[in-house]
Amino acid sequence: MITITTPTGNIGRRLIERLAFAGKPLTIVARHPEKLPRSLLEGEIVRQASSDDAAALSRATEGTDVLFWLTPANFAAPNVRAWYRKAADAVSRAVRINRIPRIVNLSSIGANWADGLGPISGLHDVECALNDAAKDVYHLRPGFFMENFLTQLDSIRRDGKLHWLYPGHTRMPMIATRDIAEAAAARLTDHAWKGHGVLGLLGPTDLTLDEAVKTLAVIVGRPMKNVQFTPDEFRRVSQGCGMSHDFAESYIEMSVTLNRLNWTHIGEPRTPETTTPTTLGTWASHVLIPLVKVA
Template structure:
């Protein structure tokens, strides 16, 4: 079969590509910068170089594919990232109709089910709606992966963690599903390879456990050897820090909005639980970075 993968250098996409190659497939990679690929990968894949925001390119790059893994190429520097998400999804939806793509796996997020009020996650909700409409027209198998909080997000606050603080605007006692992107990739790759499912489906990816912020801080402390404590900050404090990092007001509000409290639509179950622990991820990835 021919399986197309977007963002093959991303936190999830890179793992999806490796898993497909290890399964004996030759994936077609949709990407803008082929020079960023591991040279050892070049002989194992086909490249379709272009911009996901170009509808004509997406239609051509997905012609003849049996399955597609789609990750929206976030760009928080744009004036309206949510509108960009919807416009980009329109190109994919047209490609689904034109090429009759049998299976599409979309990397979404918990909170997308709210359809509003969740910052940049609202853009993912718009994509879901666009793809749902295309699926209704084509009968494709469509899966929305509603992912939990990426462990890799911690790498964006190394200074704070080095100073011993795990900051959040959420209630410290609010449990969160923490997930390793590698586990998201495993779920995605399994669905891309399987022909045994149909219709519109939602699959949560919750990681191995829901952790409160003090529990997460304790796991990180043990794994890294750095004493880390959870601290709740106000949304205004978060805005100040984001502005200090040079982010635009659009980006600031989008990120703050994503920090709003919400409960995952799907309860934790055998199907939504994945194995990689926060402590294990931190030993491998966060400890060397600190």
């Protein structure tokens, strides 16, 4: 049995579509099962658990042969590292109790860094805990999600100013989450791999934010430009959005380190295997444009 967590997220949603279409029987573990489409509630086994609830996760993952695990960010966490450690502990206990033999773990570029990368260093803890809990674990380490542009939809519609903690000349590997779901589906259904593996997922090419926004502006047909937040501006805005003080600081730490070290140097090298097909233009046509049009 394949078990999928975070089924309402960017990746989980696409992964389930892909696997259900291929006729794979699934167990779906959701924090809020009521949010799932009726077709899944009627057609698949659905169980309820939060990512940090060890007892509920152990019950929900019973009978699992291969687990897709994704540790969600918790923007309200008063202690970000403690959140990741609690989730790491919960999933590794479930893996041990249910003797789950194989895990595909959605991690991040940079998760090989134990410290200094904010939430990404939290994902490092999750990787280590899963490696301790099972013999066969595959960590997927994607770069910057193209879906991050969707967090700026209101600005795209309003004045075209996109705010980041990164300068516009920052070059980063940008990937569509549908390509991440595709890579996860391939590992979940492939019984041949063994041991502790890591795969960087880097999109078709590295782009600066300025290059990306130039492309998006042409495709969407609206002027757009990047604006870099200072850490203090970010602190002020994040407080207004309900982000905890610690998460804001953790996010600032991540951006400072990424700006200093350079995204393209912290992760796995670009190779045919780490390069994925969906271009920013294709992503924008399929995903961004329909959402910009919905006023």
